[in-house]
Amino acid sequence: MKTAHEIIIAGFGGQGVLSMGQIIAYAAMKEGKEVSWMPSYGPEMRGGTANCIVIVSEEKINSPIVSTFDSAIILNQPSLEKFADHVKPGGLILFEESSIINPPSRTDVEKLPVAALEEAQKLNKRQVANMILLGAFLERRPLVAPENVLKALKEVLPERHHHLLPLNEQALLRGKQIALELAHESVL
C-alpha cells in the first residue's frame, strides 16, 4: 500500500521554495502525519538555485532523500530541466508559467502551468507568488486541510511578517481558484 507523497520544490533562492516546503511539512505534522523536509543547502543564496524534498507519509519515513517524485513544483527553467524526468508516471508537474520557456514535453504526467507571478503582481506583492503556487498545488493534491495550512503559515512566517498573513491567505485562495479554473477548462 502506498501511503507516502514525495514532493520536490525547486527554483531560485529567494522565491520561497524552502518555506513552501516547510508549510506543507508543518501542516501535515499538525495532522499527525510523518514528515521530512530536506533542503539543498549549498551556497544557494538569492539568485542561485534552491530546492527541498518534502515527504508526507502515514508511515515512518525511511529515506528523506529520494530521486523520484509524486509531485514537482517548479519555479524556474533549470529546475524543470533537472527534475521533470524524475516525476513518476501519473505524477504532477506544477510550474510557474512565465518562468518556463520550454514547458515539459512529457505526456504521462499531469502538467499544471500557473501564472503565479502575474497573479501576485495583481495582489501588489510579487513575494506571494509561492503561496499562489502552493494554493494551486493543494487544490490538485489535497495533502493537508486548508485550516492547517493557515496555522502552518503562522509558524513558518517570521513574526515580523505576520501583518502579511491575510495577504498570504488571499494568495493561497487565488491559487486554489486558478487550479479549479484550469481543471474546468481541461474538462471543456
Next chain:
Amino acid sequence: MEPTSQRVDSSTQAETRLMKGNEALAEAAIRSGMQAYFGYPITPQSEILEYFTAEAPKHNFVVLQAESELAAINMVYGAGGAGARVMTSSSSPGISLMQEGISYMASAEIPCLVVNVQRGGPGLGTIQPAQGDYFQATKGGGHGDYRLLVLAPASVQEMADFVFDGFRLADKYRTPVLILADGALGQMMEKVVLPPSGSLPFIDKPWATTGKPASRERNILTSLHMEPEKMEEINVKLQDKYRKMQQEVRYEVIGAENPEMVIVAFGLTARICLKAIELAKERGIKVALLRPITLYPFPYDAIARLTSTAYAFLTVEMNAGQMVEDVRLAVNGKRPVYFKGRMGGMIPSPEDVLLEIETIAEKQQTTTV
C-alpha cells in the same frame, strides 16, 4: 472551581515540534541542563551556536563564541574540569582542530559532549553531508591510546535524544562523548518529541576542581605525567574503562528475518538503505539492515551472528570505505563483504544501493548454480 494555571513552562514537558536537526540538538541540550557551550561557527552546524545565543537570555547557561576551535575545546576542558555539563560542536575541519584538546580530556578523564556535523573532506572540503570522519571518531582521532564513546544519530529525533544519552554516558564513564552526525541530519527538518527539562539528573563529581575546601586534598586534573610508570598506569586504567564501555553497544536490525543479505550502514545512509531494502523486497531479495547506533563500541558480535544466515554483507557509507573495515573484522572472512560509497559530499541514492544489492544477488546465483 479551581482557576486553571495561566502559564505552563512548556519546556518542563515533552513537546512535539518540527525542527532542523541542529536546532533539535541545541534545544535538547538546553533541556538536558547543559551549563556551558563553547564553539566557533562553521557550516553545516552554525545553527547550534545561533540557537544557543538566541535562547541564552531565557536560561541559565554560558554560551561563548571562541576565537577558534582550539580555544573552544580548551574552554570545554576547563569547564568540564570544574564539573560543568559542557559541550561544543563543529564540523569536520573544525573537529580536526580540536583533536589535541580531546586527547587531553580523554587522558584527564573530563566528561563532555562533542558534536561533529560532518561535511565533505578531506581539507576544507565542501559543506555537503559526508561520513568521512568515521576513522577519526572511532579510532581515537588525536594522539595516544584513547577512544571516545561515539553515538551516530539517523534522525532529527535522535539528534535530540543522543544529547541526553551523551551527557549521561560522559558522566558515567568520565569521558568525552562524540555525536557523529552529518550535514543532512543537521539541516533537515522532521517531527521531534523534545524531552522534558530537568529529566537528566546531575551526579556528584568529587574529582572536579571547584576550589579546595579544608576537608580534602586538592584535586588535580592533568594529562601530563613525566614518569612513564605513572603514564602506563593511566593507560591501563583507560583501557579498563574502554572494556567496561563495551556494554553500552547499541544497534538495531530492521528488515527481513533470516536475511540472505545484510547491509551495515549508520546515520543518514542507514535510512537511504532502508528505502533500497524496500525496493529489493519487491524484487524478491531478502535484505536486512544492521544499523550501528554506537560506532564505538562497535556491534561486532551482532554482525558476527548474522553470518549464520546471510551469504553476503554490504556496507554503505558516505566515504571511501571506513566502517567497512570494522564490518570485515566482525565477519572475519566467513562471508564476502562488499562496499558502496560516495565521497566528498555526495549522497548515495536508494537506487544506487539497490543496484549493488542486485549485483551481489546475481553474483551469488551464478556461483551457486
